[in-house]
Amino acid sequence: MATVFFDIGATLADVSGAPDGSLTFRPRPRVLEVLNELATLADTRLGTISNPGPGARARSHAASALEEAFPGRFGDGSLIRWGRKDSRGIFDDAVASAGAAAGDCVFVGEDPDERAFAREAGLSTAPHPVFARAALEGRPVSWIRIDLPPERTLRDLNAVANAAEVVPVHVPSARLVLAMATDTGAEQLEQRGFSVDQRTPVDDSVAFLVRDDRPVAPPSDPPPSGPAGPSGFTAAPGTAPLPADGQARAAAAFTFMARGLTGLTHAVASLGPAPGGVYIAAAAGTPLEELHIPGARHGHTERLLPDPGLLGRPGELDAGELAARFTRAGFAAAGPSPETVGAVGAAVTSSAIRGHIARISGAAPLVGGEPRIVSSRDASNPDNMAVVEALAAQFQGLGLTVTLQPFTWRGHRLANVEAEHRVEGSDGAVLLTAHLDSTAAYGTFFDPDGRPRPYDPRTDPAPGADDDGSGTAAVLAAAEAFSAMATRGRTPARTVRFVLFNAEEQGLIGSKFYARAAAAREDRIAAVLQMDMIAGLQDGAHRVEIHAGSAVPGPSVAASNALGDRVAEAVAAVEPGLEVQRLTGSTDPAAGRSDHASFHERGWAAVAVSENFFADTSPATGTRQYHLPGDTLDDAGHNTEYAAAIARTVTVAALTLAGL
Numbered sequence: 256m257a258t259v260f261f262d263i264g265a266t267l268a269d270v271s272g273a274p275d276g277s278l279t280f281r282p283r284p285r286v287l288e289v290l291n292e293l294a295t296l297a298d299t300r301l302g303t304i305s306n307p308g309p310g311a312r313a314r315s316h317a318a319s320a321l322e323e324a325f326p327g328r329f330g331d332g333s334l335i336r337w338g339r340k341d342s343r344g345i346f347d348d349a350v351a352s353a354g355a356a357a358g359d360c361v362f363v364g365e366d367p368d369e370r371a372f373a374r375e376a377g378l379s380t381a382p383h384p385v386f387a388r389a390a391l392e393g394r395p396v397s398w399i400r401i402d403l404p405p406e407r408t409l410r411d412l413n414a415v416a417n418a419a420e421v422v423p424v425h426v427p428s429a430r431l432v433l434a435m436a437t438d439t440g441a442e443q444l445e446q447r448g449f450s451v452d453q454r455t456p457v458d459d460s461v462a463f464l465v466r467d468d469r470p471v472a473p474p475s476d477p478p479p480s481g482p483a484g485p486s487g488f489t490a491a492p493g494t495a496p497l498p499a500d501g502q503a504r505a506a507a508a509f510t511f512m513a514r515g516l517t518g519l520t521h522a523v524a525s526l527g528p529a530p531g532g533v534y535i536a537a538a539a540g541t542p543l544e545e546l547h548i549p550g551a552r553h554g555h556t557e558r559l560l561p562d563p564g565l566l567g568r569p570g571e572l573d574a575g576e577l578a579a580r581f582t583r584a585g586f587a588a589a590g591p592s593p594e595t596v597g598a599v600g601a602a603v604t605s606s607a608i609r610g611h612i613a614r615i616s617g618a619a620p621l622v623g624g625e626p627r628i629v630s631s632r633d634a635s636n637p638d639n640m641a642v643v644e645a646l647a648a649q650f651q652g653l654g655l656t657v658t659l660q661p662f663t664w665r666g667h668r669l670a671n672v673e674a675e676h677r678v679e680g681s682d683g684a685v686l687l688t689a690h691l692d693s694t695a696a697y698g699t700f701f702d703p704d705g706r707p708r709p710y711d712p713r714t715d716p717a718p719g720a721d722d723d724g725s726g727t728a729a730v731l732a733a734a735e736a737f738s739a740m741a742t743r744g745r746t747p748a749r750t751v752r753f754v755l756f757n758a759e760e761q762g763l764i765g766s767k768f769y770a771r772a773a774a775a776r777e778d779r780i781a782a783v784l785q786m787d788m789i790a791g792l793q794d795g796a797h798r799v800e801i802h803a804g805s806a807v808p809g810p811s812v813a814a815s816n817a818l819g820d821r822v823a824e825a826v827a828a829v830e831p832g833l834e835v836q837r838l839t840g841s842t843d844p845a846a847g848r849s850d851h852a853s854f855h856e857r858g859w860a861a862v863a864v865s866e867n868f869f870a871d872t873s874p875a876t877g878t879r880q881y882h883l884p885g886d887t888l889d890d891a892g893h894n895t896e897y898a899a900a901i902a903r904t905v906t907v908a909a910l911t912l913a914g915l
Contacts, residue, residue: 256298258334258353259387262364263305263317265560265662266384268324269772272659272670274647278307278316280324284564284775285417289384290328299391302334304349304362308661308668340369341666346376361390365561368665371459371539382435382457383422383561389437396420396457398526398536399441401432402450412449413566419443423565424462426856427530429808433462435561455524459539462559463546463762466532466847519545530806530841534559543761544696544710553788553869553881554848558762562771569774570858573683574810577781577817577860590828591911594745599829599910602736603729603903609888609895611728612790614645615691616718618888621645632693632719634664634758635712639692643670646691646755649731650674653738655753662768664758671765674734674753676741683781684750685913687733687906689726690759690766690787690850693719697882720888721866721878725790725895727755729902736906740915748914749781756850759787760882766850774857782818783861784909785851790898791866791878798834798867798876799826799901804843805855814860815839818912822862825908830900836870845869864905866897 264270268280293299307317314337321329329335333352338345350357357377363384364370370380381390389396399421403412409429416423420440425433436444441451521541526534532555537546546556613619621627622645629638643659651657655674662669672691675684695710695717702708718724734753756765773780789799803819805812816839823835838844846852848869851861868877878893880886887893 256300256355257359257361257391258300258302258355259293259361259363259391260302260304260334260336260349260378261384262340262362262366262369263303263321265768266363266365267303269775270661272661274651274657274659276312276316278320280320281772281776282324283384284562286384289387290325293387300331300334300353301329302331302336302349302353303329304336304340304345304364306339306663306668307337339666340366340372340663343372343376346373346378350376350378361387363387363390366663367459367461367539374459380459385420385422385563386435386437389420389439394437394439396435396437397441398454398457398462399434399436400452400454400527401434401444402452403430403432404448404450407448409566409568415444415447415449416566417563422561422563424559424561425464425534426565427464427806432566433526433529433534433559452527454526455536457536460524460536461539462526463535463537464529464532464557464559464847465535465546466552466555466557531847544712547696552844552848554763554845556762557847557852558764558767560767560771564771564774565856567774568809568858569777570780570854570860571810573779573781574814574858574860577683577814591825591907592915595740595910595915596829596907598740599733599736599903599906602739603732603899603906605895605899607732607735608725608728608790608899608902611731612720612724612888612895615642615727616720616724616888617716618718618720622648631695631712631715631717632691633695633712633717634667634669634692634761636714636717639667639669639757642691643672643757646672646727646731650734650753653734654741655734655738660769660772662765664761664764669757669765671757671769672755676737676747676751678747678750681748681750681779683779684752685781685909686752686754686783687730687909688754688756688766688783688785688850689730690723690757691727691755692757692760692765693717693722693724693886694760694882695884695886698884716884718884718887720886720890720893721790722788722881722886723759723786725788725898726786729786729789729898729905730755732902733906733909737910740910745915747910749912751910751913759850763850763853766853770853770857770859780854780859782909782912783851783854783859784818784822784905785849785861785863786865786902786905787849787863788865788868788878789901790893790895791868791876791880792894792897793876793879793892795867795876796834797832797897797900798836798872799904800836800838800845800865800867800870802843802845802849802851802863802865802869803837803839804841804846805852806841806846807855809858811855811858811860815855815862818860819862821912822864822905822908825904825911829904829907833900833904836867836872838870844871864901866901
């Protein structure tokens with residue numbers, strides 16, 4: 256008898272949690288369809304393998320949420336296994352609970368590391384529920400590139416893919432999609448007129464888009480080829496059609512990676528060209544730090560997540576109308592209201608920004624009156640979740656409804672933090688966002704004998720005062736301004752959310768989880784204003800960059816540009832001393848490189864606001880301490896007056912868009 260075990264979070268369901276520990280599971284797209292199909296198979300049982308956190312209370316909350324979301328689907332309690340999935344042990348236990356041979360069991364999970372442990376225990380694996388039956392039947396899943404002919408649209412592809420063994424993972428243009436598929440799924444696509452280029456097996460790998468920031472130049476010799484192994488690359492066969500510039504850049508990018516990345520501990524394979532770079536499949540266990548290219552810009556490596564709903568782009572349904580509403584007249588004929596400007600000016604100050612940064616970067620105790628001082632917010636560091644809990648408590652103290660969005664990354668339980676003031680009947684939420692994690696991956700570290708060693712994200716300091724402690728502090732200060740206005744009876748016309756994303760430094764993971772879940776529940780998002788590094792100021796002009804550019808075509812492009820206009824107007828009204836740099840289009844140097852990109856991917860209007868860091872200006876005036884342990888509150892280039900000025904403009908723009 257076969258047994259199929261499912262991971263829950265991000266595989267079966269999107270998970271949200273309340274501060275009291277209670278959980279809500281919302282089934283992911285196509286999951287119920289898969290479970291219905293498996294229920295028709297004779298001699299097939301269903302179970303779960305999931306980590307709700309330590310303790311009986313956490314398991315009780317998870318069990319209740321599982322039954323509420325999937326009533327009667329997982330009725331055999333012996334096949335529900337709770338615990339950490341950072342070794343093969345829990346998978347061996349699952350096989351024992353099934354009373355079957357490991358070869359008769361399947362583990363379905365999005366996380367490649369967990370699939371690797373399951374395979375080590377002898378189970379078959381599937382990277383998505385859509386492929387559960389294929390795993391039962393021993394049919395492989397491959398990475399594929401789908402080319403759309405001129406007469407076909409992404410909506411056409413969506414209709415075919417959602418009825419086949421196909422799951423999209425990235426949409427870089429209206430003509431190209433990266434996906435996972437079985438041979439059967441690929442054949443169905445080809446029968447419907449789409450060109451399919453099958454690449455390597457998915458197995459226990461994960462896909463990334465690695466951008467190449469150098470001027471395009473043909474490689475001096477071809478990319479290396481041969482079997483993939485530790486410290487090795489696999490060159491893929493012929494590439495799907497792209498403009499010559501794209502072909503040259505992809506070839507150059509992969510060659511550059513092959514030469515520039517040293518000390519790889521796991522195999523990396525090319526999945527072919529992508530606009531601005533190359534797609535790769537990295538084997539389970541590959542640290543993102545190994546995929547950092549020396550000299551590359553912020554966010555050059557983007558983690559790609561499977562999602563059957565990716566081609567739907569729900570934000571596009573409202574983007575055109577919202578773009579019209581974001582015109583000057585729709586924004587506010589006379590500009591931001593004096594009441595809003597005054598309230599924001601009173602709350603979003605240099606001292607407020609400095610105090611928040613101090614607590615989360617290790618310059619002061621994390622919680623007033625308590626001794627704990629954090630040294631890092633890296634996703635691998637235990638201080639990360641302590642900061643999450645402290646931030647959630649701060650938002651809750653402001654009278655906002657706080658929700659945690661827990662997820663697992665490489666065996667670590669992480670969470671995004673959302674604080675919301677809901678307005679019934681709102682035509683869309685306005686989100687003010689930043690990322691809460693940090694890294695010091697570019698730092699130099701030494702062992703006890705004085706020899707250089709790699710950055711250890713579990714223990715090495717990564718204060719991240721600017722990246723993105725400054726953005727996180729700005730979101731907290733903005734929430735304080737909003738709370739003060741609400742206390743005085745001011746009520747917005749739109750829902751307002753203050754959101755802090757985790758694991759941005761690992762390839763935008765937290766915001767991708769957030770946006771994917773929001774799309775699945777058909778959320779309506781009017782605007783996303785992301786702040787990513789706003790305190791770095793070397794000698795030079797007080798510049799602020801407003802990034803609306805996206806490589807993703809569609810109505811959200813105009814809506815994002817209109818949103819950027821509103822931020823620029825707020826700068827003129829609130830902080831005229833700031834020099835504005837507007838960047839848009841597919842050549843925007845921040846396109847795809849910060850958390851706003853996760854919303855562009857779904858068709859929503861979004862901008863990223865930063866210090867003078869991304870743009871090619873000379874001299875750049877942003878931080879010198881990017882991804883270094885010197886990114887501290889007391890660094891000579893850290894300026895909280897400057898950060899507060901940027902934060903005030905973004906906060907005023909957000910609250911004005913919300914109707915205040």
